[in-house]
Amino acid sequence: MEKIILYLTSLGLDTCWLGGTYTASCFTKALNLTENEKLVCVSPVGYRNPNKKGLVSYFMKRKRNEWAKNFFFEKGNQPMTEDKCDFFNKDIIEAIRWIPSGMNKQNYSVVFKDHTAHVFAGNSWGLCDGGIAMAHVEIACRSNGHNGHWERLEKPCEEVSKDWIYLASFVC
Numbered sequence: 001m002e003k004i005i006l007y008l009t010s011l012g013l014d015t016c017w018l019g020g021t022y023t024a025s026c027f028t029k030a031l032n033l034t035e036n037e038k039l040v041c042v043s044p045v046g047y048r049n050p051n052k053k054g055l056v057s058y059f060m061k062r063k064r065n066e067w068a069k070n071f072f073f074e075k076g077n078q079p080m081t082e083d084k085c086d087f088f089n090k091d092i093i094e095a096i097r098w099i100p101s102g103m104n105k106q107n108y109s110v111v112f113k114d115h116t117a118h119v120f121a122g123n124s125w126g127l128c129d130g131g132i133a134m135a136h137v138e139i140a141c142r143s144n145g146h147n148g149h150w151e152r153l154e155k156p157c158e159e160v161s162k163d164w165i166y167l168a169s170f171v172c
Helices: 002-010 024-030 055-059 090-097 124-143
Strands: 071-073 108-113 116-121 149-151 165-171
Touching: 002 124, 071 090, 090 124, 108 124, 116 124, 124 165
Parallel strands: 071 108
Antiparallel strands: 108 116, 116 165, 149 165
């Protein structure tokens, strides 16, 4: 979905991730979702009134965590630092760091090991953030010449938090 949102933005349209600030039951009924299916986010698309600042932007200031909170080197307990950047350079990490995030919580983690980026959601509420992070990992890597593919690995990396939910690994 993030790739679609980025494309719509490139066309000059405005979008906004909504995850919890909408009436899910309306969508559930309209989409004929079963009780096993869950809609966790939606995004309106259109043109913003240039003379009016949105209420959400008033309350949500776009701050981002330091690298040590979301990015790790080789293991889930070893924070990534600029001096450890090699294959995954500073531009790639910054492109991931500035993703849109539910309630500005940046509820995802990425562990960089060898030529692989392992993506985790912080918990079940972070699944949307984790999915957005996955899109930005792929886009940033490809734009830096690192072609790769997504895999679900049996044991992606060591010493990760028990609260993290493994999503997938981008293997270059």
